[in-house]
Amino acid sequence: AQKVTQAQTEISVVEKEDVTLDCVYETRDTTYYLFWYKQPPSGELVFLIRRNSFDEQNEISGRYSWNFQKSTSSFNFTITASQVVDSAVYFCALSEARAGNNRKLIWGLGTSLAVNP
Amino acid sequence: DTEVTQTPKHLVMGMTNKKSLKCEQHMGHRAMYWYKQKAKKPPELMFVYSYEKLSINESVPSRFSPECPNSSLLNLHLHALQPEDSALYLCASSQAVAGGHTDTQYFGPGTRLTVL
Numbered sequence: 731a732q733k734v735t736q737a738q739t740e741i742s743v744v745e746k747e748d749v750t751l752d753c754v755y756e757t758r759d760t761t762y763y764l765f766w767y768k769q770p771p772s773g774e775l776v777f778l779i780r781r782n783s784f785d786e787q788n789e790i791s792g793r794y795s796w797n798f799q800k801s802t803s804s805f806n807f808t809i810t811a812s813q814v815v816d817s818a819v820y821f822c823a824l825s826e827a828r829a830g831n832n833r834k835l836i837w838g839l840g841t842s843l844a845v846n847p
Numbered sequence: 848d849t850e851v852t853q854t855p856k857h858l859v860m861g862m863t864n865k866k867s868l869k870c871e872q873h874m875g876h877r878a879m880y881w882y883k884q885k886a887k888k889p890p891e892l893m894f895v896y897s898y899e900k901l902s903i904n905e906s907v908p909s910r911f912s913p914e915c916p917n918s919s920l921l922n923l924h925l926h927a928l929q930p931e932d933s934a935l936y937l938c939a940s941s942q943a944v945a946g947g948h949t950d951t952q953y954f955g956p957g958t959r960l961t962v963l
Contacts, residue, residue, distance in 0.1 A: 765951070772956065773937075773956060773959070774955065775890070775937060775939075775954035776954075777951055777954075780951050821889055833950075834892055834903070835892070835952065837889035837890060838889065839889060840888075840889055842887075
């Protein structure tokens with residue numbers, strides 16, 4: 731069965747610290763997609779990144795970077811020089827590529843990040 | 848900026864009321880979703896519409912009734928809800944592409960529902 735584990739329930743850092751959010755997944759499929767979403771206190775889920783299972787290149791977008799390692803089934807997310815605006819709940823999610831339109835995201839429980847000034 | 852809008856932002860209703868949540872997307876997507884999210888939990892999928900047809904119903908109680916009038920609009924009709932239905936209701940949309948590709952879901956800001 732598919733599963734996503736975010737072992738860190740809550741993380742608290744001081745502004746300008748680097749922080750890594752862990753995501754470990756389980757799937758029997760060879761083709762799948764991984765996602766990260768950010769949910770600030772306002773409630774909206776903001777899409778951050780999608781990565782397919784055939785692309786193991788790391789990605790960097792400004793202060794955000796993602797490390798995808800199939801060997802350890804992990805898709806970790808690092809925020810460099812954290813800012814107060816990064817305070818949010820971050821969700822990792824897994825989806826399999828399937829024929830047709832009946833696809834579903836499998837969500838981790840989320841990591842609540844607090845960045846203190 | 849999100850191109851998925853939801854109204855109202857907040858809704859308080861009694862258990863005998865009938866109300867509707869509305870969602871609109873302006874991205875030309877052909878798949879739309881309703882999720883329910885309780886505090887400190889991930890979103891739970893409720894319904895999926897693909898090309899205006901209901902394709903997934905995750906065994907949601909009949910007091911929740913979805914409707915997709917056209918490819919841009921998605922409604923969720925609420926009737927005889929229970930206090931435990933209080934939650935954040937999120938709408939999302941994605942490109943519905945055939946051939947097994949999984950599409951990114953883009954979410955609206957949500958409706959915070961309180962049932963008294």
